[in-house]
Amino acid sequence: MAKGDVSALVIATASGAPLVSERPKPIHVLCGRPMLSWVLNAVSDSGVSEAVVVTGPDGDWIAKRIMDTPPSDLTTRFLEQPRSRGNAEAALIGMSGFDEFDDEGDVLILPADMPLLTGDVLQEVLTVHRQTGSACTIACTRQPRRSGTPYVLRDRHGNAIGVTVSNDDGEAGNPVDSPVGVMVVRRGLLAPAIRRTMPDPATGRHLLRDVPGVLADSGHAVATVAVLAELFEEVDNRIQLAAAEAVLRNRINHFWMARGVTMIDPSRTIVDATVTLSTDVTLFPGVSLSGSTAIGEGCDIGPDTHLDHCTVGPRSVVRSSTGQLAAIGEQCIVGPFAALSPGAQVSDRTVTGPFYASGA
Incomplete structure (x- = not known):
């Protein structure tokens, strides 16, 4: 790591309790991708190349799920906080996971439950930090x-x-600058500042929000940067999970429409983040594409079609059908009401006819 570089520290210690789930919150899925993966991809898009993720006791479960499809261009390590003693202690544990110690480097600290974060907004925070020279x-x-x-x-x-x-x-209603849970701290100052924080009177835990005050008391400059609240929304229940997924689906649909894909009714079109679409694909209402599904150039898919981990060759038509782990060749006409089971293969230029069932 070059001197003065930025590393990321992601706090992923939340359990699934807020979502009424046995599954840890960081690996609940939005648009085919775990919540934590959305955060790590935003970190990577901001230009940061190294991240340490601090989990709770379910660290092995989280690490395995994330590293099934690791974020590109981001070296990621996982450490566990065995017992919940506050996010400041979690940050101290995470500091031991970095390759090198660089006093002049910075640490971008953020939680794992903000899936709407983007690389651009994190880059903005880092830019202000560098321009002000703050601790x-x-x-x-x-x-x-x-x-x-x-x-x-x-x-x-x-x-x-x-x-x-x-x-x-007493001063209710007056505008204030409210922290969203994301901060950048000079690496050489972070651990000493955490050790000087006092436990929260209500919980007995050491909290990262006390770090800026410790640094200011020591004569270091503390800066703030205004950000859009909607990009920093935390997911703490299933209602917020659904709301965040709706925002991400809208982003995905806009991404593909800008690249030559037609969606007759985007509000009724579901495309996971893991799907690949080619130009001149038309998606009709009621389409749901998930997993590693890849659609070739010039295809018409739908209406009311669900494909999971499927491939569709160029200029094929799939109407009102379902498929899982299936392969459809070029210039095929599949459906309506076809059902393709795992392993099914439809050869080039095949017309299945209605109610086709692979293997039947």
């Missing part, structure tokens, strides 16, 4: 102050001097 930069949104809302404390000159939580409504 710590906090990503914030502007919102009305409410009881229980964390917000940035400032001195009389407007300089950030820490983060606190509003415990009363």
